[in-house]
Amino acid sequence: MHGPRRLxxxxxxRVExxxxxxxHVGLTVRELSSGTVTTLTAAAVVYATGPRVTGSR
Incomplete structure (x- = not known):
């Protein structure tokens, strides 16, 4: 692949x-498994939290 990373x-x-x-948007993100903090710049951000557990089935 050539060119800048797009995704x-x-x-x-977690977004701190x-x-x-x-x-653009400046983001500070913390990796939950290691605690490492990363700062990055993005043209757009898609924030997905995953499925919500509402009870047992």
Whole structure:
């Protein structure tokens, strides 16, 4: 693949901060398994929390 990375999926992570930078978003993300904190800039963010467990079946 050539060119810049266009998609990044972060599993087991939590957004610690999000900042409006005009045409981009600045994110601070903490990896839940290791505690590592990463700062990145994105043109768009899709935030998915996964299925909600509402009780036993």
């Amino acid at each position: 990044r999926i972060l599993n087991m992570s 901060a999000a900042d409006d930078l005009g045409d």
